[in-house]
Amino acid sequence: MVVIMRCGATREEIERIKERIEMEGCRVNLIQGENQCILGIVGDTTKLDPDKIQANECVERVTKVQQPFKLANxxxxxxxxxxxxxxxxxxxxxxxxxxxxxxxxxxxxxxxxxxxxxxxxxxxxxxxxxxxxxxxxxxxxxxxxxxxxxxxxxxxxxxxxxxxxxxxxxxxxxxxxxxxxxxxxxxxxxxxxxxxxxxxxxxxxxxxxxxxxxxxxxxxxxxxxxxxxxxxxxxxxxxxxxxxxxxxxxxxxxxxxxxxxxxxxxxxxxxxxxxxxxxxxxxxxxxxxxxxxxxxxxxxxxxxxxxxxxxxxxxxxxxxxxxxxxxxxxxxxxxxx
Amino acid sequence: MVVIMRCGATREEIERIKERIEMEGCRVNLIQGENQCILGIVGDTTKLDPDKIQANECVERVTKVQQPFKLANxxxxxxxxxxxxxxxxxxxxxxxxxxxxxxxxxxxxxxxxxxxxxxxxxxxxxxxxxxxxxxxxxxxxxxxxxxxxxxxxxxxxxxxxxxxxxxxxxxxxxxxxxxxxxxxxxxxxxxxxxxxxxxxxxxxxxxxxxxxxxxxxxxxxxxxxxxxxxxxxxxxxxxxxxxxxxxxxxxxxxxxxxxxxxxxxxxxxxxxxxxxxxxxxxxxxxxxxxxxxxxxxxxxxxxxxxxxxxxxxxxxxxxxxxxxxxxxxxxxxxxxx
Amino acid sequence: MVVIMRCGATREEIERIKERIEMEGCRVNLIQGENQCILGIVGDTTKLDPDKIQANECVERVTKVQQPFKLANxxxxxxxxxxxxxxxxxxxxxxxxxxxxxxxxxxxxxxxxxxxxxxxxxxxxxxxxxxxxxxxxxxxxxxxxxxxxxxxxxxxxxxxxxxxxxxxxxxxxxxxxxxxxxxxxxxxxxxxxxxxxxxxxxxxxxxxxxxxxxxxxxxxxxxxxxxxxxxxxxxxxxxxxxxxxxxxxxxxxxxxxxxxxxxxxxxxxxxxxxxxxxxxxxxxxxxxxxxxxxxxxxxxxxxxxxxxxxxxxxxxxxxxxxxxxxxxxxxxxxxxx
Amino acid sequence: MVVIMRCGATREEIERIKERIEMEGCRVNLIQGENQCILGIVGDTTKLDPDKIQANECVERVTKVQQPFKLANxxxxxxxxxxxxxxxxxxxxxxxxxxxxxxxxxxxxxxxxxxxxxxxxxxxxxxxxxxxxxxxxxxxxxxxxxxxxxxxxxxxxxxxxxxxxxxxxxxxxxxxxxxxxxxxxxxxxxxxxxxxxxxxxxxxxxxxxxxxxxxxxxxxxxxxxxxxxxxxxxxxxxxxxxxxxxxxxxxxxxxxxxxxxxxxxxxxxxxxxxxxxxxxxxxxxxxxxxxxxxxxxxxxxxxxxxxxxxxxxxxxxxxxxxxxxxxxxxxxxxxxx
Known part of the structure; x- marks a missing residue:
């Protein structure tokens, strides 16, 4: 899963999102771009609810990497x-x-x-x-x-x-x-x-x-x-x-x-x-x-x-x-x- | 309801459709165009099933005039x-x-x-x-x-x-x-x-x-x-x-x-x-x-x-x-x- | 072409539409239903502009019978x-x-x-x-x-x-x-x-x-x-x-x-x-x-x-x-x- | 920009994509997930053509982070x-x-x-x-x-x-x-x-x-x-x-x-x-x-x-x-x- 932070998101906001994701057992890679910060998330992301992450005003967009289905995959x-x-x-x-x-x-x-x-x-x-x-x-x-x-x-x-x-x-x-x-x-x-x-x-x-x-x-x-x-x-x-x-x-x-x-x-x-x-x-x-x-x-x-x-x-x-x-x-x- | 017959529909085909609609108690007005014949149907057309009429190969298209809903109308x-x-x-x-x-x-x-x-x-x-x-x-x-x-x-x-x-x-x-x-x-x-x-x-x-x-x-x-x-x-x-x-x-x-x-x-x-x-x-x-x-x-x-x-x-x-x-x-x- | 008049269209309104279409050289068949009146139009309807007919407040809807293309037809x-x-x-x-x-x-x-x-x-x-x-x-x-x-x-x-x-x-x-x-x-x-x-x-x-x-x-x-x-x-x-x-x-x-x-x-x-x-x-x-x-x-x-x-x-x-x-x-x- | 590699992409394939992107002057962060590898790209990504990257069979998908417009942004x-x-x-x-x-x-x-x-x-x-x-x-x-x-x-x-x-x-x-x-x-x-x-x-x-x-x-x-x-x-x-x-x-x-x-x-x-x-x-x-x-x-x-x-x-x-x-x-x- 990839989380794209809003332009202008503060250090604290980014840290707060990072911590919350890590609490679910996933690993977060922070990539700092010129205007925007990206969080690359690995581990079992099926436990993360993208909508919940996106509900944070400091988050611009969440992109899934894996398909959301397992048994049919x-x-x-x-x-x-x-x-x-x-x-x-x-x-x-x-x-x-x-x-x-x-x-x-x-x-x-x-x-x-x-x-x-x-x-x-x-x-x-x-x-x-x-x-x-x-x-x-x-x-x-x-x-x-x-x-x-x-x-x-x-x-x-x-x-x-x-x-x-x-x-x-x-x-x-x-x-x-x-x-x-x-x-x-x-x-x-x-x-x-x-x-x-x-x-x-x-x-x-x-x-x-x-x-x-x-x-x-x-x-x-x-x-x-x-x-x-x-x-x-x-x-x-x-x-x-x-x-x-x-x-x-x-x-x-x-x-x-x-x-x-x-x-x-x-x-x-x-x-x-x-x-x-x-x-x-x-x-x-x-x-x-x-x-x-x-x-x-x-x-x-x-x-x-x-x-x-x-x-x-x-x-x-x-x-x-x-x-x-x-x-x-x-x-x-x-x-x- | 309006039934548009296919170009080249024969006299018999048109009559057959007309009769079938009349059997349901509706009145059929036959309008002969240059290339195509149109049937204008009046009366209680809710009994007619447009799909059923359209299933005839001699029918080009069926157009509803009335909305199909009554109680909500x-x-x-x-x-x-x-x-x-x-x-x-x-x-x-x-x-x-x-x-x-x-x-x-x-x-x-x-x-x-x-x-x-x-x-x-x-x-x-x-x-x-x-x-x-x-x-x-x-x-x-x-x-x-x-x-x-x-x-x-x-x-x-x-x-x-x-x-x-x-x-x-x-x-x-x-x-x-x-x-x-x-x-x-x-x-x-x-x-x-x-x-x-x-x-x-x-x-x-x-x-x-x-x-x-x-x-x-x-x-x-x-x-x-x-x-x-x-x-x-x-x-x-x-x-x-x-x-x-x-x-x-x-x-x-x-x-x-x-x-x-x-x-x-x-x-x-x-x-x-x-x-x-x-x-x-x-x-x-x-x-x-x-x-x-x-x-x-x-x-x-x-x-x-x-x-x-x-x-x-x-x-x-x-x-x-x-x-x-x-x-x-x-x-x-x-x-x- | 078929013109579906609005419910409650008056005699005069229907006549006015009918006349206008006849002026373009088409023949109009008036079909009186229980709630609505339908005009079935035959002749060279390519001269008629459906939008223009529909611009009349007394008209509910206009339905084409013929395809609007000729050379490609x-x-x-x-x-x-x-x-x-x-x-x-x-x-x-x-x-x-x-x-x-x-x-x-x-x-x-x-x-x-x-x-x-x-x-x-x-x-x-x-x-x-x-x-x-x-x-x-x-x-x-x-x-x-x-x-x-x-x-x-x-x-x-x-x-x-x-x-x-x-x-x-x-x-x-x-x-x-x-x-x-x-x-x-x-x-x-x-x-x-x-x-x-x-x-x-x-x-x-x-x-x-x-x-x-x-x-x-x-x-x-x-x-x-x-x-x-x-x-x-x-x-x-x-x-x-x-x-x-x-x-x-x-x-x-x-x-x-x-x-x-x-x-x-x-x-x-x-x-x-x-x-x-x-x-x-x-x-x-x-x-x-x-x-x-x-x-x-x-x-x-x-x-x-x-x-x-x-x-x-x-x-x-x-x-x-x-x-x-x-x-x-x-x-x-x-x-x- | 985020590049999601296909499952099973080899070490060499990943390196090849990485190098190519770096040649355009961007910095690549490699994030290795369980099944898939993700490349997080920062720098001036407007020079990168997502379609070109996606044309590599080892790439699953490319996701933009920045809007593609500048003057209107x-x-x-x-x-x-x-x-x-x-x-x-x-x-x-x-x-x-x-x-x-x-x-x-x-x-x-x-x-x-x-x-x-x-x-x-x-x-x-x-x-x-x-x-x-x-x-x-x-x-x-x-x-x-x-x-x-x-x-x-x-x-x-x-x-x-x-x-x-x-x-x-x-x-x-x-x-x-x-x-x-x-x-x-x-x-x-x-x-x-x-x-x-x-x-x-x-x-x-x-x-x-x-x-x-x-x-x-x-x-x-x-x-x-x-x-x-x-x-x-x-x-x-x-x-x-x-x-x-x-x-x-x-x-x-x-x-x-x-x-x-x-x-x-x-x-x-x-x-x-x-x-x-x-x-x-x-x-x-x-x-x-x-x-x-x-x-x-x-x-x-x-x-x-x-x-x-x-x-x-x-x-x-x-x-x-x-x-x-x-x-x-x-x-x-x-x-x-």
Whole structure:
């Protein structure tokens, strides 16, 4: 950690800050510049609260040197993490493809889509039972009934199921029923939920919040891991920017960035980011080319009648074609689907 | 609602969309342009799901005409809402000033600050008991003990207490103990929590999410109101932008915007937006000048030793001076503190 | 165009707006909703100024139906534009690879890099002679001498040269000396420069501004085209967002978006977007997978001593390896390098 | 400056970086942490190029300690700069009010508006002669004729005139005819134009770019000042964010930030930021309450027929009323209008 003192900070002020940091067990190197004094701090700086230091009027700015996360940090865990889901592995040489409708609508719908995406090579079935919707007047999902239908689809196809949790009081049910528990973008910093999920050992699919930095996404994973659950899969799904043509701006640079900072697997959601079905294919291909460990794609057999997000779902035939192209890209990346 | 068909949409496609909309009870006016056909839709369009219409490949774009919120809409409730908190009112001619530390740290601390902010004219005591922190390793608040200390401070000073709720399973306790329940920026779209709060009749202070639009903030209020609780106070606390000098960018334009769109009261948090104590005073004054109904300000008797957010807290003496200036601005706005 | 009148707009106000629009030769369809009246406008709406209509207090909002650009619009020019540069073509089946240093530093440097990137398969040599720098105290480029060195490198290698213009008074020199004139992100809306470039017939490489929307980028191309110069190549180079880990956020969704909206070729700059050399390779691959027509990449033989942007330059050996992988991706996209 | 070495950087690599920095005349303090080595650099670090240091693969990150600007830095010029314009001063105890139409349209229009804003107390007349427009098909201003009309209005009213320059080849004319030369947001980093303006001694009104940071705005002022022209007035006019309700997000936090960083005066444009006439008044008041040195406001006698930006112009009567309220706020700030 580096503390930059204000111009004109007095000898006493500098000494006071130095002492306080040393009291926490860190070593302080005082560097006197022409206008400003800098304190270079070494030792276990995780005990220091930068905000607390910055609260001193004589301090101009505090700069971190180390990343604030430990368990998720590649520095202390150089090899890629591989997360086991049933008999599959996410984060290794095999690309994970999660496909299915935005929301489970009926037995017929989910079974048909599950079978078709399985045939095309998907490894996981996605589908929402509890839906976070901006409007209280929109369809909120089939809830418990949706979970039952997902389980039925899993029984029929063998595909592990991925679905979103909305509240901590559903954790027991999800642990029992679901293979991968998804935390939606809007709940990425619902710290209470993260803590509760940390107590389970279920794989968690953690989506990046609309305005979350890469560091914040990893810190939210750290919350889950700090509770003892190291089975975290990250997901880039687009961030909010000034551009309005697309619903969100897919930040594919986040993939190599996260690969460098963390050992956790990272997948991409090309459906929610763009919000338009005709963008799903090129973005899915780009995601693999940039190094993602997998994709989560909305597929619907009748998008125009989907209960939600039909505009960003692709049809089963297009998904089938897409899977062929994705296989070719995976091969260049020395991976398989 | 206006539906813009794609160039080259066929007669049949247009008819199919038209029929589907009419089936929902709306009237469709077909306007044939040179290149594109436009459908102008009137009637109760709240039943129509724009995403569902946009899922048709023949549709280019769907534009809303009406705001998606009803209960919070000034259109159907032209006069300002006034929210009663104990014997005070928020949203009327009196500016609500909520002041206190970021987090409750000890009996001595909270009592001292409560007394001093009361003397300076604050109408409410703020203080965190359950703290949302980016890092799992940071101080998470005194929790239940913090609530007890807040109650003690209320008893001593008579100030109603404002504190943040982190999870729905604490609602009963908060309804019992607290005067205004705060929903933090990170939980603004924790829809499950909003629904549960809708079942209470407690005043809710709803903070704008870091990347939430004005419309989304009001839609989150609508969630609470749709459950039957109309006691919602909105709070602008800065949005996330590319500017890094300030922690967030305080969006003061949101105040007149919300005043026009909704009848709900709106207050401003100048402490969290800037993240720097020396910006609190000018931003607080600007907030009143732009028309806010109140302020929530972090005040700490010893910022450099605060357990969190000390860098953005002002000292009691500065708060006292600030209150004098705020009174003058309130007067120009024909309000009182 | 659709005009949404304010709630409570009077009969007379609506008529007045209607008449004014009809005076411009457009046809107005009046749709009366429950609370609001909508005017659906057809005909040549390019003559109407939406801002002018919105300036009426009785108007709530104006929504465009048609894109504001014509010459760059794919609607009126369905096939891809192909821009000829010497004996090469940009925008066809061949991926354009522009490579070279951020800035021209010496004869030795530019010749060595030019030869090496040519050997690896690059089709164009890039290099800055006039450099836009945030600080007046930074190296501003070799200027005229830099241009001479680029010409020398072209003579030696046969590679067409791409370099940035900073001011309209250099146009004659650039038309004479350069093969592709680059307009930098900071000048994307230097309308005076765009107009002057519209009078030439040189290929223009127009970079997207840091906060320019896709529509604004195409509108800047329209400025050049409106002057008679249809040889415009667009370039996505990252936009400014809240994320600070990367210098800019590369918006790869912009590629399929622009392909849909316009017939102009679009290339990607993976060097400036990320600002870090180790991100160039994955982003370059993703750019081709998402459908870009080419790449502009910074290559430097000694990045640590480069006069600018060394941190985002890759070395010739890495570039050579990268070209092999790019060829494989191009093949999947049914293109060649 | 602080250089953070990568984990695992070798002794030799660290020495190599150290030597290179010392060769530029700076002193290097080597601080060895557990995982990483930090170099604390003192001396005249303005000669060091952070990008060049960061281009070394063994360097993780470079952090600046000092602001990159000198002439505009309050550190070396503690008192506020006061810019003289004819017999007036901007940056002192008097609030500068610049008012007038978006663009000069006719003799009658500009004379009428000039007289009326003068009567209401404005100190400067603003009006566009050369207009930067997103579309090449929009009204581009009366150009030279517009300048003549502004001069006429100055003659009639005595108000100094403020108008925007679009290109460096107009500088001689502007120096001759105009009192304050405005550089628009889109040209804030048109470095060639800035350099040319630095050679004059005219007051320059420099508007913040749509996505420019506070530091970049000051760096653009530094460009002008480095050329010898210290008469720079900064202008906050809204930045581009994800919020779409307002055209831009007015960043009022920038005012106290700039006051702390620089000695230059800073004014606010409440018309362009919001883009809606009914927001001008509350934002103008907030701007003065936050500490701005002045305002630039669009006033039009017939907004609905204005050739541009009518939707954000207020009428003379409203301006008159506004000026009264502004005077009251100025008084609280111990200033006068």
């Amino acid at each position: 590649r520095l202390f865990h150089p090899s890629n993490s591989e997360i086991k889901v049933n008999d599959q592995v996410i984060g290794g040489d095999k690309i994970a493809i999660m496909a299915g409708p935005c929301s489970v609508e009926s037995e017929e719908q989910i079974l048909e889509i599950a079978k078709t995406v399985k045939e095309s090579g998907a490894g996981f079935l996605r589908g929402g039972a509890f839906k976070p919707r901006t409007s209280p007047y929109s369809f909120q999902g089939l809830k418990q009934e949706g979970l039952e239908l997902l389980k039925l689809a899993r029984k029929e196809t063998g595909l592990p199921i991925v679905t979103e949790i909305m509240s901590a009081d559903m954790i027991d049910t999800f642990v029992e029923d679901v293979d991968v528990i998804q935390v939606g973008a809007r709940n990425m910093q619902n710290f209470d939920l993260l803590k509760q999920l940390g107590k389970t050992r279920k794989p968690i699919l953690l989506k990046r919040g609309l305005s979350a930095t890469i560091e914040e996404l990893i810190m939210s994973a750290e919350y889950i891991m700090a509770g003892g659950n190291e089975n975290v899969i990250l997901c880039e799904r687009g961030i909010r920017t000034f551009e309005t043509y697309t619903r969100n701006t897919l930040d594919l640079s986040a993939i190599p960035a996260i690969k460098r900072l963390s050992h956790l697997p990272i997948i991409v959601d090309p459906s929610h980011s763009a919000g338009m079905w005709w963008m799903v294919e090129p973005l899915a291909k780009a995601a693999l080319a940039v190094g993602a460990d997998g994709l989560i794609i909305e597929v619907h057999n009748d998008p125009a009648n989907a209960k939600c997000d039909g505009q960003q779902s692709i049809k089963p035939e297009r998904f089938k074609e897409l899977m062929k192209e994705l296989s070719q890209i995976a091969k260049i990346e020395k991976k398989a689907i | 000034r259109l159907f409730h032209p006069s300002n809402s006034e929210i009663k908190v104990n014997d005070q009112v928020i949203g009327g001619d009196k500016i609500a000033i909520m002041a206190g530390p970021c987090s409750v740290e000890s009996e001595e601390q909270i009592l001292e600050i409560a007394k001093t902010v009361k003397e300076s004219g604050a109408g409410f005591l703020r203080g965190g008991a359950f703290k949302p922190r980016t890092s799992p390793y940071s101080f998470q608040g005194l929790k239940q003990e913090g609530l007890e200390l807040l109650k003690l401070a209320r008893k001593e000073t008579g100030l109603p207490i404002v504190t943040e709720i982190m999870s729905a399973d604490m609602i009963d306790t908060f309804v019992e103990d607290v005067d205004v329940i705060q929903v933090g920026a990170r939980n603004m779209q924790n829809f499950d929590l909003l629904k549960q709060l809708g079942k209470t009749r407690k005043p809710i202070l709803l903070k704008r999410g870091l990347s939430a639009t004005i419309e989304e903030l009001i839609m989150s209020a609508e969630y609470i109101m749709a459950g039957g609780n109309e006691n919602v106070i909105l709070c602008e606390r800065g949005i996330r932008t590319f500017e890094t000098y300030t922690r967030n960018t305080l969006d003061l334009s949101a105040i007149p915007a919300i005043k026009r769109l909704s009848h709900l009261p709106i207050i401003v948090d100048p402490s969290h937006s800037a993240g720097m104590w020396w910006m609190v005073e000018p931003l607080a004054k600007a907030a009143l000048a732009v028309g806010a109904d109140g302020l929530i300000i972090e005040v700490h008797n010893d910022p450099a030793n605060a357990k969190c957010d000390g860098q953005q807290s002002i000292k009691p003496e500065r708060f006292k001076e600030l209150m004098k200036e705020l009174s003058q601005i309130a007067k120009i706005e024909k309000k009182a503190i | 794919r609607l009126f020019h369905p096939s891809n534009s192909e821009i000829k540069v010497n004996d090469q073509v940009i925008g066809g089946d061949k991926i354009a690879i522009m490579a070279g240093p951020c800035s021209v530093e010496s004869e030795e440097q530019i010749l060595e890099i030019a030869k090496t990137v040519k050997e690896s398969g690059a089709g164009f040599l890039r290099g800055g002679a006039f450099k836009p720098r945030t600080s007046p105290y930074s190296f501003q480029g070799l200027k005229q001498e830099g241009l001479e060195l680029l010409k020398l490198a072209r003579k030696e290698t046969g590679l067409p040269i791409v370099t940035e213009i900073m001011s309209a008074d250099m146009i004659d020199t650039f038309v004479e000396d350069v093969d592709v004139i680059q307009v930098g992100a900071r000048n994307m809306q230097n309308f005076d420069l765009l107009k002057q470039l519209g009078k030439t017939r040189k290929p223009i490489l127009l970079k997207r501004g840091l906060s320019a929307t896709i529509e604004e980028l195409i509108m800047s191309a329209e400025y050049i085209m409106a002057g008679g110069n249809e040889n415009v190549i667009l370039c996505e180079r990252g936009i400014r967002t809240f994320e600070t880990y990367t210098r800019n956020t590369l918006d790869l969704s912009a590629i399929p978006a622009i392909k849909r909206l316009s017939h102009l070729p679009i290339i990607v700059d993976p060097s400036h977007s990320a600002g870090m050399w180790w991100m160039v390779e994955p982003l370059a691959k993703a750019a081709l997978a998402v459908g870009a027509d080419g790449l502009i990449i910074e290559v430097h033989n000694d990045p640590a001593n480069a006069k600018c942007d060394g941190q985002q330059s890759i070395k010739p050996e890495r570039f050579k390896e990268l070209m092999k992988e790019l060829s494989q991706i191009a093949k999947i996209e049914k293109k060649a390098i | 309050r550190l070396f010029h503690p008192s506020n700069s006061e810019i003289k314009v004819n017999d007036q001063v901007i940056g002192g105890d008097k609030i500068a009010i610049m008012a007038g139409p978006c663009s000069v349209e006719s003799e009658e229009q500009i004379l009428e508006i000039a007289k009326t804003v003068k009567e209401s107390g404005a100190g400067f007349l603003r009006g566009g002669a050369f207009k930067p427009r997103t579309s090449p098909y929009s009204f581009q201003g009366l150009k030279q004729e517009g300048l003549e009309l502004l001069k006429l209005a100055r003659k009639e009213t005595g108000l100094p005139i403020v108008t925007e320059i679009m290109s460096a080849d107009m500088i001689d004319t502007f120096v001759e005819d105009v009192d304050v030369i405005q550089v628009g947001a889109r040209n804030m980093q048109n470095f060639d134009l800035l350099k040319q303006l630095g050679k004059t001694r005219k007051p320059i009104l420099l508007k913040r770019g749509l996505s420019a940071t506070i530091e970049e705005l000051i760096m653009s002022a530094e460009y002008i000042m480095a050329g010898g022209n210290e008469n720079v007035i900064l202008c906050e006019r809204g930045i581009r964010t994800f919020e779409t309700y307002t055209r831009n997000t007015l960043d009022l936090s920038a005012i106290p930030a700039i006051k702390r960083l620089s000695h230059l005066p800073i004014i606010v444009d409440p018309s362009h930021s919001a883009g809606m006439w009914w927001m001008v008044e509350p934002l103008a008041k907030a701007a003065l309450a936050v500490g701005a040195d002045g305002l630039i406001i669009e006033v039009h006698n017939d907004p609905a027929n204005a050739k541009c930006d009518g939707q954000q112009s207020i009428k003379p009567e409203r301006f008159k009323e506004l000026m009264k309220e502004l005077s009251q706020i100025a008084k609280i700030e111990k200033k006068a209008i």
